[in-house]
Amino acid sequence: AYKAADLSGEVVVPSFTFMATVHPLAWCGLAPVFADVDPDTWNLDPASAEAAITPRTSAIVATHVFGNPADVERLEAVAHRAGVKLLFDAAHGFGALYRGKPVGSHGVAEIFSSSPTKLLVTGEGGIVATNDAEIARRVEVGREYGNPGNYDTEFPGLNARMQEFSAILGLHSLQMLEDNAQRRNQLVQIYRQELQDVGGIYFQKVDPRDRCSYKDFSIRVVEAEFGLSRDMLVKALRAEGVDTRNYYDPPVHLHTAYRHVGERYRGQLPVTERLARECVSLPIFSHMPPETVHRICEAIRRIQRHSAAIRKALS
Structure with missing residues (x-):
């Protein structure tokens, strides 16, 4: 194109x-x-x-x-x-x-x-x-x-x-596209409802006039508020049997392939670099059982409750 x-x-x-x-x-x-x-x-x-x-x-x-x-x-x-x-x-x-x-x-x-x-x-x-x-x-x-x-x-x-x-x-x-999009939005609604009161977790803002496809569902993890860094949360979730993805870390300007131009951008894209450090994509697929979302959210809440001990164990 x-x-x-x-x-x-x-x-x-x-x-x-x-x-x-x-x-x-x-x-x-x-x-x-x-x-x-x-x-x-x-x-x-x-x-x-x-x-x-x-x-x-x-x-x-x-x-x-x-x-x-x-x-x-x-x-x-x-x-x-x-x-x-x-x-x-x-x-x-x-x-x-x-x-x-x-x-x-x-x-x-x-x-x-x-x-x-x-x-x-x-x-x-x-x-x-x-x-x-x-x-x-x-x-x-x-x-x-x-x-x-x-x-x-x-x-x-x-x-x-x-x-x-x-x-x-x-x-x-x-033929399944609309159904898949609706299913994902329903799953995200559960994620948001269950995690909205968890300190240090923030969601991507979607204009109410629009609809996100939620190809991925990502959250921001602010360490000072959540008690653990994004990477610590990822390790703790892995121990709970929950796989995640760090999209997009590193951001493209810091990829090896773009090192010849990327260094001049280091620190010049503050939002990009902060999101790369803090964002994690949680599991989502169109036919994911709602019970799985509840289990993941409960794991995140449990991890935060024990964040001090987890931080000590991972340090």
């Missing part, structure tokens, strides 16, 4: 994201310019994105983190003022609603993932949604090695054709 959008120079992108948002920029010879995220929604902060724009900027790429729709209107305004393109990494977007409508129709393109952990599954693969006819054409050509059909390649493309079996799997998965 980045290739099809004909980008150049620099692209503003969040660092609190999965690496797949940024890697294709490097493959296309583009320079990622990292911006900070909003402390409440955890999505790209429009003000930080605007401050990162330079004369070399050709685009902004925003994400719907964990399926929480980005601040589309403000980002569109920033892109319009700067005269740059706006794209969305909608890898977590299936099942999410922005102002009551499915995400996928904003910017020049939105790029979805259909890998096994998503709400719509094709095994592996993705989907590009765009209203731009030329971008659509270039995506179609690009998935066939850049060959428009006459074997005279327009640009170096890939073998990115979806297999028929994957397409069939996706069509069947599509």
Whole structure:
């Protein structure tokens, strides 16, 4: 999609994201310019994105983190003022609603993932949604090695054709999408109700006009209030038989692959680095029994009650 959008120079992108948002920029010879995220929604902060724009900027790429729709209107305004393109990494977007409508129709393109952990599954693969006819054409050509059909390649493309079996799997998965999204929101409601009074635990803010897909359900753990650091909680939960994921730690600007540019951002993205230290994704899947959520929440409350002893044991 980045290739099809004909980008150049620099692209503003969040660092609190999965690496797949940024890697294709490097493959296309583009320079990622990292911006900070909003402390409440955890999505790209429009003000930080605007401050990162330079004369070399050709685009902004925003994400719907964990399926929480980005601040589309403000980002569109920033892109319009700067005269740059706006794209969305909608890898977590299936099942999410922005102002009551499915995400996928904003910017020049939105790029979805259909890998096994998503709400719509094709095994592996993705989907590009765009209203731009030329971008659509270039995506179609690009998935066939850049060959428009006459074997005279327009640009170096890939073998990115979806297999028929994957397409069939996706069509069947599509029929379950709404049910899966509703189930996940019901599970998250239980998580929130049971953990809302636990000191030091904070939730991602979702605009009441929108719906998060909850591809992942993540919480912030503030050590000074909870009694344990995020990493200590993770170890304690593991001892209780609860597996978790630290999304996204480290943030992309501190990955080894981006060390050549990342060090100049260290300390310059305070919200990103704080979220990377404090966020943990708790178990969630569409057909997860509510009883499992209750058990996990009880484990977290029990861990906090014994936080002093656990801290001593882990120190």
